[in-house]
Amino acid sequence: MIRVENVSKRFENNDTGDSVLVLDDISFIVNEQEFVCFLGPSGCGKSTLLNLIAGFMRPSAGTIRFNGSEVVGPGPDRGVVFQDPTLFPWLTARRNVEFGLQALGFNGKDRRNRASESLDMVGLNGFRDAYPHQLSGGMRQRVALARVLALEPGALLMDEPFSALDANARERLQDELLRIWADHMKTVLFVTHNVEEAAYLADRIIIMGPAPANKRKEIAIPRRDTRSRSSAETSRTIELLREVLAELPCCIPPHQSRSRT
Amino acid sequence: MTPNPFDRSSRPISSYSCRTLYSLAPLLLILAVWYGVAWIVTWLRGVPFPTPADTGMRLIDMLGGQPLLDRSIYTHTVASLLRWAVGFFAAATAGILFGMAAGWWRPVERIAMPSVHILQLVPGLAWIPVAILMFGIGEGATLFMIAITAFAPIAINVVNGVKRVDEMYVRAARMMGASNRMLFLRVLLPGALPHIVSGLRVGLGNGWRVLVAAEMIVGSGAGLGYAIIQSRWTLDYPGAFVCLVIICAVGLVVERLIFVPLERRTVERWGMQRAA
Numbered sequence: 001m002i003r004v005e006n007v008s009k010r011f012e013n014n015d016t017g018d019s020v021l022v023l024d025d026i027s028f029i030v031n032e033q034e035f036v037c038f039l040g041p042s043g044c045g046k047s048t049l050l051n052l053i054a055g056f057m058r059p060s061a062g063t064i065r066f067n068g069s070e071v072v073g074p075g076p077d078r079g080v081v082f083q084d085p086t087l088f089p090w091l092t093a094r095r096n097v098e099f100g101l102q103a104l105g106f107n108g109k110d111r112r113n114r115a116s117e118s119l120d121m122v123g124l125n126g127f128r129d130a131y132p133h134q135l136s137g138g139m140r141q142r143v144a145l146a147r148v149l150a151l152e153p154g155a156l157l158m159d160e161p162f163s164a165l166d167a168n169a170r171e172r173l174q175d176e177l178l179r180i181w182a183d184h185m186k187t188v189l190f191v192t193h194n195v196e197e198a199a200y201l202a203d204r205i206i207i208m209g210p211a212p213a214n215k216r217k218e219i220a221i222p223r224r225d226t227r228s229r230s231s232a233e234t235s236r237t238i239e240l241l242r243e244v245l246a247e248l249p250c251c252i253p254p255h256q257s258r259s260r261t
Numbered sequence: 262m263t264p265n266p267f268d269r270s271s272r273p274i275s276s277y278s279c280r281t282l283y284s285l286a287p288l289l290l291i292l293a294v295w296y297g298v299a300w301i302v303t304w305l306r307g308v309p310f311p312t313p314a315d316t317g318m319r320l321i322d323m324l325g326g327q328p329l330l331d332r333s334i335y336t337h338t339v340a341s342l343l344r345w346a347v348g349f350f351a352a353a354t355a356g357i358l359f360g361m362a363a364g365w366w367r368p369v370e371r372i373a374m375p376s377v378h379i380l381q382l383v384p385g386l387a388w389i390p391v392a393i394l395m396f397g398i399g400e401g402a403t404l405f406m407i408a409i410t411a412f413a414p415i416a417i418n419v420v421n422g423v424k425r426v427d428e429m430y431v432r433a434a435r436m437m438g439a440s441n442r443m444l445f446l447r448v449l450l451p452g453a454l455p456h457i458v459s460g461l462r463v464g465l466g467n468g469w470r471v472l473v474a475a476e477m478i479v480g481s482g483a484g485l486g487y488a489i490i491q492s493r494w495t496l497d498y499p500g501a502f503v504c505l506v507i508i509c510a511v512g513l514v515v516e517r518l519i520f521v522p523l524e525r526r527t528v529e530r531w532g533m534q535r536a537a
Contacts, residue, residue, distance in 0.1 A: 056432050076438040086429040089531040090451040099447065100437030133532025151437065 002030040002053060002155060002187065007062035009048055022048050024211035025062070028218075030155075033185045037198040039241060040208035040216075041248055046191045049208075050159050053189065054080045067154060076100055079148030081161040085140035087132040087147075093119065094128035097147040104151065118150040119143070121180055138169035142176075149180065155187040163194065171229075174201060178227065195245065199237040200229055207241065209248045217244045311499040316506060319499040329500045330491055332483050338507055340483040341472055344400070348407025348475075349468045353461060356412050360419020360460075361445060364453070370420060381413035385471035389478055398478055406475035411468035418460025422453030455528050462520055469512055 009023040022045040030036050038046040051057050053064055055074040064071040066078060074080070087096045097115040098106075106114060119125040122142035132140055141161060148156065158177075162170040174197065181188055192198050198205050199221070207217045221237060228234055295313050302310040311319075323334040330337075359377075363370040388409060392402035426449055434448045450457075476486030485504040492501035527533075 054432075054436060056435075074432065074435040076436070078436070080433070080436045082429060082433070084429060086427070086433045088430060088433075088448065088451070089533050090454070090527070099434070099439070103434075103438040103440065103443055131531055147437070 001032050001067060002189070003065040004028050004049075004053070005063050005065070007049075007052060007059045007064060009045070009052060009057070010060040021211045023052075023059075023214055026214045027062075028206060028215065030187060030189060032187055035181060035188045035190065035201060035203045037202035037205045038189065038191045038208055039195065039198045039205055039245070040193065041210075041245070042193055044208045044210050044248070045214055046208050047159050049214075050080075050157050050189060050191050054078055054157050076104060076151040077154045079151055079153035079156050081141070081144050081148055081156065081158045083160045083163060085132065085137075085144040087140055087143055089132050092129050092131055093124060093135065093143045093146075096132070096143055097150050100147055100151045114150050115146075118146040121149055122146045122176060136169075138165050138173060141165065141173060145173075145177070145180075149184075153186070155189065156181075158188065158190045160191055160193065162197070163192070170197075177201070195238050195241045196229070199234050199241060200227055205237075205241065207244050216248065309498070311502045315499050316502040320503045320506065323500075323503055329488055329497070329503075330482065330495070334503065334507070336483055337485050337488050337504065338511075341476070341485040341508075342511070344403055344475070344484065345407060345468055345472060348404045349411050349465055351404070352408040352411035352464055352468065353415055355408075356415030356460065356464065357419050357457065360416045360457075361423055361449060361453075363416070364420040364423025365445075365449065374417075374420065377413050377416050380409065381417065385410050385467075385474045388471075389474065392475075393478060402478050403475040406471055406478075407468040410471040411464035414463035414467060415457075415460040418456045418463070419453060422456025422460070423449050425456070426452035451527075451531075455533055458520065458524055458528065462516070465515065466512065469508065472508070 005027050006025050007023055007027070008021065008025055010019050010021050012019045026049070038049065040046050048057075052059050053066070053071060055071045055078070058072075071078075087093075088099065091099065094112075094115050097118055098111050101111045101114055116125060116128070119128055122145055124139060124142050124146065127135060127139060132143070135143065141164075144161075162173050165173065177188075178201065180186075190198075190201060203221060205219045205221070206215060207219070208214050209216045219237070219240065221233075292313050299310040299312040302308065320334075323329060326333060359373070363373055385406065388406045392405045396402040396405055430448055430452055431444065434444050439448065472484070473486035473489055476484040477490050485508055488504045489501045492498055
């Protein structure tokens with residue numbers, strides 16, 4: 001379970017001395033095995049929020065707890081899938097998946113088997129010896145998902161993971177993600193700016209806008225047995241989401257400064 | 262890679278003989294300039310400037326066993342190669358270790374990098390008094406000079422390489438639970454490799470080039486650089502030119518035998534961008 005309590009995040013610009021408040025006193029809870037989407041225009045702080053939960057940065061105020069303990073840094077219990085696959089180009093697909101397993105202390109046959117299993121989950125075992133540059137964008141993102149699944153994290157944190165893919169690859173990856181999620185019942189936090197994607201994937205959607213008042217609206221989607229991209233219900237959700245988003249500015253200038261952790 | 266019709270360098274060269282000519286052209290140019298200079302100098306100054314032919318004949322004699330300064334050309338070459346290898350190895354180890362540290366920890370970079378940049382400005386010959394003071398006349402001083410001139414470009418390139426490793430790779434590694442050790446060895450080192458290779462290349466060249474200066478202070482009397490310097494007194498200029506040719510040839514061979522395959526196996530295979 002993820003518990004975000006009164007979290008604020010302010011970015012300082014060291015050159016000008018200015019600072020920007022990106023997240024202002026935001027609170028919410030994500031339950032175990034829930035699929036929650038964060039939807040909002042770019043620059044609204046949704047990626048920052050995910051980075052805070054991942055532990056890449058610390059909040060300026062407030063606390064974030066994961067399964068009861070405070071988040072103080074990144075770790076394999078919260079698997080992150082980034083917008084870019086960020087696979088290590090110097091490792092083959094299999095070696096990329098094994099990287100985290102090695103960090104966790106898995107060795108030899110154990111490590112190979114687990115890597116193999118999770119590459120199977122994303123249907124890429126046939127490409128295990130390929131280097132990332134030899135794979136398509138969709139395949140790379142599958143490997144990125146596999147390397148996180150291999151670690152059996154408590155939660156998946158996904159930061160617009162499919163936004164750089166073409167429409168076909170995106171939909172197939174969405175379906176695979178849902179299948180994996182159903183099989184393994186992970187908690188998923190999914191950041192997106194795509195209305196259809198949020199409506200199709202999520203149990204619950206938190207619509208975000210720029211600070212202050214980051215959390216604009218929360219929509220729970222009653223659980224259906226099967227998801228559909230074209231059902232009346234999905235269309236209604238999309239409609240509703242569009243209405244809320246229309247009240248928000250379409251884009252917010254960037255401010256985020258990356259810092260090494 | 263798809264051929265780009267607007268890229269002049271990728272226009273195909275047609276026939277086989279044409280291609281052979283193309284690959285020989287640089288050598289022919291060097292020989293032509295060399296002959297030109299040799300004739301002009303001989304004509305204007307009345308001193309015998311060794312032509313490529315003179316040098317070639319002398320090289321063949323030497324390869325056949327004719328001694329230069331009481332030693333065979335092989336002894337000179339091996340002596341130089343050994344010094345170079347040891348000096349370069351020390352510089353590479355120190356340069357990579359230092360570069361990784363300074364590339365990662367900002368304070369180390371802020372405090373130590375200015376001195377490295379200053380090191381790079383010191384001309385090779387200027388190290389002679391320093392080397393002699395520190396090591397006395399002999400092998401230690403020679404190795405020091407080779408190492409110190411090779412160190413700066415390696416360190417500077419490694420620092421740049423580490424700093425340019427995409428922050429997202431670091432995040433990904435941390436997210437998967439990588440320790441510092443794993444981060445350095447499995448992420449920063451390979452991530453910086455294109456720059457490391459280009460640093461090693463420059464460092465190796467610098468070390469080889471300072472050889473002549475470095476061997477000025479060897480007492481032992483073997484080495485290509487030593488032989489070149491001594492030709493001032495013996496007036497054996499063709500012998501000196503032979504040493505020069507060998508120095509250049511070794512540099513080329515090392516480039517082809519070490520760096521080209523190293524890049525092919527790593528940077529190119531990984532589809533990474535080569536460092537300029």
